[in-house]
Amino acid sequence: MKTTNHRAWLLVLPVVISVAFSAILPLITVINYSVQDIFGPFQRVFVGGEWFRDTLRDSELRGAFFRNLLFSAEVLLLEIPLGVAVALALPAKGWRASLSLVLVALPLLIPWNVVGTIWQIFGRADIGLGGFFLNNTLGLNYNYTNDPFDAWMTVLVMDIWHWTPLVVLLCYAGLRAIPEAYYQAARIDAAKPWAIFRYIQLPRLRGVLLIALLLRFMDSFLIYTEPFVVTGGGPGNATTFLSIYLSKLAVGQFDLGPAAAFSLIYFLIIQIFCFIFYTMILNLGKGPAR
Amino acid sequence: MGGSGQPRSAASPRPPSDVARIELNSLAHSYAPKVQRPGDYALRPMNLTWQDGGAYALLGPSGCGKTTLLNIISGLIKPSEGQVLFDGADVTALAPEARNIAQVFQFPVIYDTMSVFDNLAFPLRNRGVRGSEIKKRVQQVAELLDLTPDLKYRASGLSADAKQKVSLGRGLVRSDVAAILFDEPLTVIDPHLKWILRSKLKQIHQEFKLTLIYVTHDQVEALTFADQVVVMVDGSVVQMGTPQALFEDPAHTFVGYFIGSPGMNLLPCRLAGSAAYVGDHPVPLGAETLARAQQAVTPESRVVLGIRPEFLGCSAEENTQSGGVAADITAVEDLGNFKIATATLGGTSVKAKLSEDALLTPGRGWLRFPPERTKLYIDDRAV
Known part of the structure; x- marks a missing residue:
C-alpha cells in the first residue's frame, strides 16, 4: 500500500503560483490574442487560425527567420570554438588567472543597449575608432x-x-574541474596535446558546452537590443531579425493578433532547436554502452 | 630477472632485457622555492634502492610524502635535489613518457569517450606501435585482466574496479614498462572486490616480474601485498624491510606504533646501570642493546623503551626469574582467539597480547620483558 499525502501540494504551491504569473498566464494571453483580430480595447473578432496562416505565408517574416537562423549559426560556429580556445589559453592559477578572468568577463557586465551604443559609435567612419581605422x-x-x-x-x-x-x-570552469590525475595519466600514456584535448578536455567539457550552446543559441535567436541600437534593422532589411520584425508588428503597427501568432511560432521554433541540440550533444561521442 | 630464473610466460609483454633497478640518489623535494629548515622539505634527503622485480609497499600516514615520492619516480614531479637512476642511468630530467614506468592513480583514470579496447590501445598508438601488434597486445592484456567481454564497450559504463583494471591495463600493454606505480589504487573499490584485485596484482607480479611500488596508508594492504615495505613519516623513509622485520625489529618508534594491532608499547624511560627505568621499575636489557644505548645516549636525548604486545609477558603470579616488573592490570579483554591485557606501568599504559586460555584478572600483576624482544629507541631511532 502506498500512502499518499496531499499536503505536499501545499509546498509546491508557491512555485506553481509564481510560474503561473511569470509564464503560464502571459502565455495564455498571447494564445488568446493570436486567435482574435483586435481593433480596440473592447472591439475584437474571433478569427481562428487566420493569423497563423498569414504568419507562415509572410515573406518578410520568412526572410527574417532565415536571416536569424544564419546569424545564430555564425554566432555558434565562431563563439564556441573561440571560447574554448581562449579558455584553454588562460592561465590556470595565480593572480594572472584572476586578472584575465576579470578582463575577459568585462563585456558581460555592460547592458545590452550600451553595447549597441558603444558599437554604433565605434563603427562610425567620422568619429568612431573602428570605422576610422577601417576606412582611413x-x-x-x-x-x-x-x-x-x-x-x-x-x-x-x-x-x-x-x-x-x-x-x-x-x-x-569546466577545464578547472578536470582532476589532475587525468593529465598525469595522459603524460604517462605519452598523449600529444591534441589527443589530450580530444580525449580528455573536450569530453569533459561536454556539459558546459551544452549549456553554452543552448544559451548562445537562444540569445542569438532572440537578439534584439544591440542590432536595434546599431542598425535599427537596416540597411533595408539586412539586419532585421525576428524580434525586430515582431516588435515592429506589435508595438509599431499595433497588430496584436498577428504578433501573438508570430510569438507562438517563434517560441515553438526555439523549443524545437533547443531540444535538438540537447539530445544531439548528450549522445555525442558515445559508443555502445553495456 | 628478479633473480627468479624462470622463463617468462608467452604472454609477457616485456622483453627480458628490460630491467629496472630504481635508485634514489640523495633525493629530496621541496615545493617551496627555497629550503630554510628541514620542515620545508616535502621529502627529506634520502638514498633508496628498489630492486628489479620486487613488490614494494610505500606505507605511511596521509601527507607524509608518499605520493610525492611516487610522482618523482614516475617523472610527474621533478625533484628539487638529487637524482633518480634507472639501472644506473640518470633519468631525473626525463619526462614520464620517456621512462619505462606506468602509474595507476587513486581514482580510476579512463578516457570516457573511448571503448575499452581504445583505452588499452591508447598508450601504444601514441607511441606509434603497428596496428596488428596493438591488437595482439590489447587482447593479451584484456585476457589477463578478464576484460575481454568488455573490449568493444564504452569504458565510461564500467564499474569502478573494472575501470581501475583498465588503467592498470594501459600500463601492462606497453612492452617497455619495467615498473608500475600504484597510488592507493583500491580507495574507491568495494571491500570484497579489493581482495580480488589485490590477488590479481600479485598474480601479475609473479607472472611478469615487474617492479611494483604500491602506495597505501593501510598496513594490512601493505603487509599482504609486498615483499618489502617502505615506511615513511614526515617526508622521510624510516625503515625499509620485510613485513617480518618491520614487526620484529622496528627501526623507528613510528614503525612500531603504526604496524601491528595493537601497536608497539612505547614507554619513556631512563638508563641507569644495566637496566632501563620506567618510572622506578627497572627493566633489564640485552647486553648488546645496552652497550649500544650507552654509546648513543646524551643527557638531552629522549629514551623510549619499546616492546610488542605479542612479546610482553603478563601474569598474575610473581615471576622471580629474569626481572618481573610489578604493574596494575586495569583491564583484560577477551577478543575470541586471544586476550588483550591493559596494565599501567610508571604512569604509562601498556598492552599485552595473551593466549585465549590465559587466566588473568584485573588487579596486581607482573609484566615480563624478554630482553631479546625489548627494544630501545633514542630520539625515536632504534639503537
Whole structure:
C-alpha cells in the first residue's frame, strides 16, 4: 500500500503560483490574442487560425527567420570554438588567472543597449575608432549604415565581443574541474596535446558546452537590443531579425493578433532547436554502452 | 630477472632485457622555492634502492610524502635535489613518457569517450606501435585482466574496479614498462572486490616480474601485498624491510606504533646501570642493546623503551626469574582467539597480547620483558 499525502501540494504551491504569473498566464494571453483580430480595447473578432496562416505565408517574416537562423549559426560556429580556445589559453592559477578572468568577463557586465551604443559609435567612419581605422588606415570602404554586408559584420562582431566571454567562463570552469590525475595519466600514456584535448578536455567539457550552446543559441535567436541600437534593422532589411520584425508588428503597427501568432511560432521554433541540440550533444561521442 | 630464473610466460609483454633497478640518489623535494629548515622539505634527503622485480609497499600516514615520492619516480614531479637512476642511468630530467614506468592513480583514470579496447590501445598508438601488434597486445592484456567481454564497450559504463583494471591495463600493454606505480589504487573499490584485485596484482607480479611500488596508508594492504615495505613519516623513509622485520625489529618508534594491532608499547624511560627505568621499575636489557644505548645516549636525548604486545609477558603470579616488573592490570579483554591485557606501568599504559586460555584478572600483576624482544629507541631511532 502506498500512502499518499496531499499536503505536499501545499509546498509546491508557491512555485506553481509564481510560474503561473511569470509564464503560464502571459502565455495564455498571447494564445488568446493570436486567435482574435483586435481593433480596440473592447472591439475584437474571433478569427481562428487566420493569423497563423498569414504568419507562415509572410515573406518578410520568412526572410527574417532565415536571416536569424544564419546569424545564430555564425554566432555558434565562431563563439564556441573561440571560447574554448581562449579558455584553454588562460592561465590556470595565480593572480594572472584572476586578472584575465576579470578582463575577459568585462563585456558581460555592460547592458545590452550600451553595447549597441558603444558599437554604433565605434563603427562610425567620422568619429568612431573602428570605422576610422577601417576606412582611413586600411583604406576599406566601410559603412554599416549603407552597406548590408558591413552592417551584418558589425552586428556579428559585436555579438562575438559581447558573448564569447560567457563561453570562455563556462569552459574555464569546466577545464578547472578536470582532476589532475587525468593529465598525469595522459603524460604517462605519452598523449600529444591534441589527443589530450580530444580525449580528455573536450569530453569533459561536454556539459558546459551544452549549456553554452543552448544559451548562445537562444540569445542569438532572440537578439534584439544591440542590432536595434546599431542598425535599427537596416540597411533595408539586412539586419532585421525576428524580434525586430515582431516588435515592429506589435508595438509599431499595433497588430496584436498577428504578433501573438508570430510569438507562438517563434517560441515553438526555439523549443524545437533547443531540444535538438540537447539530445544531439548528450549522445555525442558515445559508443555502445553495456 | 628478479633473480627468479624462470622463463617468462608467452604472454609477457616485456622483453627480458628490460630491467629496472630504481635508485634514489640523495633525493629530496621541496615545493617551496627555497629550503630554510628541514620542515620545508616535502621529502627529506634520502638514498633508496628498489630492486628489479620486487613488490614494494610505500606505507605511511596521509601527507607524509608518499605520493610525492611516487610522482618523482614516475617523472610527474621533478625533484628539487638529487637524482633518480634507472639501472644506473640518470633519468631525473626525463619526462614520464620517456621512462619505462606506468602509474595507476587513486581514482580510476579512463578516457570516457573511448571503448575499452581504445583505452588499452591508447598508450601504444601514441607511441606509434603497428596496428596488428596493438591488437595482439590489447587482447593479451584484456585476457589477463578478464576484460575481454568488455573490449568493444564504452569504458565510461564500467564499474569502478573494472575501470581501475583498465588503467592498470594501459600500463601492462606497453612492452617497455619495467615498473608500475600504484597510488592507493583500491580507495574507491568495494571491500570484497579489493581482495580480488589485490590477488590479481600479485598474480601479475609473479607472472611478469615487474617492479611494483604500491602506495597505501593501510598496513594490512601493505603487509599482504609486498615483499618489502617502505615506511615513511614526515617526508622521510624510516625503515625499509620485510613485513617480518618491520614487526620484529622496528627501526623507528613510528614503525612500531603504526604496524601491528595493537601497536608497539612505547614507554619513556631512563638508563641507569644495566637496566632501563620506567618510572622506578627497572627493566633489564640485552647486553648488546645496552652497550649500544650507552654509546648513543646524551643527557638531552629522549629514551623510549619499546616492546610488542605479542612479546610482553603478563601474569598474575610473581615471576622471580629474569626481572618481573610489578604493574596494575586495569583491564583484560577477551577478543575470541586471544586476550588483550591493559596494565599501567610508571604512569604509562601498556598492552599485552595473551593466549585465549590465559587466566588473568584485573588487579596486581607482573609484566615480563624478554630482553631479546625489548627494544630501545633514542630520539625515536632504534639503537
